[in-house]
Amino acid sequence: MRILVCGGAGYIGSNMTALLAREGHEPVVFDNFSKGHRTAVAGVPVIRGDLADRTGLLQVLRESRIEAVMHFAAFIEVGESVQEPLRYYRNNLSNTENVLSAMEATGVTKFVFSSTAAVYGTPRRVPIAEDAPKEPINPYGETKWAVERMCHYQAEAGKLRFAALRYFNACGAGDQARLGEDHRPESHLIPLTIQAALGKRADIKIYGTNYPTPDGTCIRDYIHVDDLCRAHLLALNRLKEHAELVYNLGNGQGYSVRQVIDAVRGVSGRDFKVVETERRPGDPAVLTSDATKARTELGWRTGKPGLETMVETAWKWHTEHPNGYCDL
Numbered sequence: 001m002r003i004l005v006c007g008g009a010g011y012i013g014s015n016m017t018a019l020l021a022r023e024g025h026e027p028v029v030f031d032n033f034s035k036g037h038r039t040a041v042a043g044v045p046v047i048r049g050d051l052a053d054r055t056g057l058l059q060v061l062r063e064s065r066i067e068a069v070m071h072f073a074a075f076i077e078v079g080e081s082v083q084e085p086l087r088y089y090r091n092n093l094s095n096t097e098n099v100l101s102a103m104e105a106t107g108v109t110k111f112v113f114s115s116t117a118a119v120y121g122t123p124r125r126v127p128i129a130e131d132a133p134k135e136p137i138n139p140y141g142e143t144k145w146a147v148e149r150m151c152h153y154q155a156e157a158g159k160l161r162f163a164a165l166r167y168f169n170a171c172g173a174g175d176q177a178r179l180g181e182d183h184r185p186e187s188h189l190i191p192l193t194i195q196a197a198l199g200k201r202a203d204i205k206i207y208g209t210n211y212p213t214p215d216g217t218c219i220r221d222y223i224h225v226d227d228l229c230r231a232h233l234l235a236l237n238r239l240k241e242h243a244e245l246v247y248n249l250g251n252g253q254g255y256s257v258r259q260v261i262d263a264v265r266g267v268s269g270r271d272f273k274v275v276e277t278e279r280r281p282g283d284p285a286v287l288t289s290d291a292t293k294a295r296t297e298l299g300w301r302t303g304k305p306g307l308e309t310m311v312e313t314a315w316k317w318h319t320e321h322p323n324g325y326c327d328l
Contacts, residue, residue: 002026003236004066006051006099007073009036011181012114012225015174016070017041019229028064030057031073037325040179051095057102068110068236069103071096074144077187078118078282081140092143097150104159110239111151111162112232117221117248117287119145119166127221127290130166130246137282148246155243162243163235168221168250168289170228172310173317179225180317182324189257190222190311193264194318196272204272206257208279213286219254221288224304224313234298247298250289251305263311 003020007013008029013036020027021044029046038046045064049056051073060066074092075081081088096113103111118141119134136142147164154160171190173180181191196204209216231249238245255263261274294300304310 001067001236002028002065004028004030004060004064004069006030006069006071007036009033009038009041009046010072011179011183012170012228013070013072014040015179015225016072016229016232017044018175018179019226019233023233028060028066030060035183037182039325040182051091051098054098054102057098058105061102061106061108066106066108068112068239069099069108070112070114070232070236071099072114074114076116076140078138078140079187081138081143085139088139088143092140093146093150096147100150100154100160104154109159109161110236111160112236112239113147113151113162113164115148115164115166116141116144117166117168117250117289119148122282122284123287126286127252127288128248129290130248130293152244160243161239163232163239163245163247165231165235166246166248167228168223168248168287170225171222172224172226172304172313174225174229174313177313177316180314180321180324182321184324189220189260190264190314191318193261193272194268194315197264197268197270197315198318198322199272200322202273203275204261206261206274206276208283209276211279211285213256215256215258217257218283219256219286219288221250221252221254222260222307222310223250223302224310227302227304230303231294231298231300234300238298245297247294248289248291249294250291251302252289252291253305254286254288255307259307260311263307264315267308267311267315
């Protein structure tokens with residue numbers, strides 16, 4: 001199948017592109033490289049373009065004979081979304097409407113959307129199932145939920161078959177540790193802690209140590225990027241029989257901030273400074289997934305569920321690429 005991978009040069013997009021190619025599909029990367037890295041994609045067609053350009057999207061969909069679209073081109077920083085809400089609505093919502101509009105105009109009906117657990121906001125109970133209330137508390141979560149609703153109504157109109165995949169915390173390096181995280185600036189806990197272990201930052205901060213958890217720090221559900229991408233492929237295949245699919249993607253097991261720090265220490269064999277500071281506004285104590293639906297309906301299984309295994313792949317990539325994709 002010929003699949004347009006929007007944001008295909010980013011962290012998850014590049015790993016998805018690699019998996020699609022390995023599985024015999026024909027991915028076409030579409031990226032403006034504002035966040036992605038050209039060196040993260042090799043051996044596949046790469047088109048530099050912007051989702052704000054509907055004419056360009058129409059041309060790509062037609063000329064590349066696209067049969068399905070996977071969308072990874074959202075802005076993802078919660079704090080930034082609070083500071084710049086219009087920027088997030090423009091990119092995450094308006095630009096996605098451009099994608100769906102271009103798909104409708106060219107007869108492309110299959111769409112796999114990178115959504116987020118942020119659509120749930122502060123959960124009323126954990127683990128979180130797909131039917132939990134959708135109460136996003138920031139523009140990032142709001143824009144993702146708005147896209148899900150847009151897709152829902154487009155599917156009800158008979159013009160779309162879509163899967164919305166609600167990620168918890170993607171991590172690790174995929175494709176045999178060949179493709180890792182290189183966000184600029186970095187905001188994710190595992191790569192930040194690895195940077196501290198490598199001496200590339202002075203310390204790692206713990207935001208809040210008095211949460212109602214076993215060690216007082218926040219607990220999050222981490223999912224290896226390889227497992228995440230496999231779920232996308234399974235969902236794409238299931239769209240042959242279903243017009244609307246929604247799944248949580250997580251391990252269902254949470255790890256605290258202290259556990260992540262200890263895992264990096266154990267894997268790296270290095271110590272580093274840890275600074276305890278105040279809580280950040282809006283951080284729930286525990287966010288873990290109930291991914292029973294994905295396991296039952298998709299037959300999805302996580303191959304790398306252990307924290308140390310996930311950290312090991314990230315450590316391997318970061319030690320081999322201390323300056324990220326600039327080393328390539």
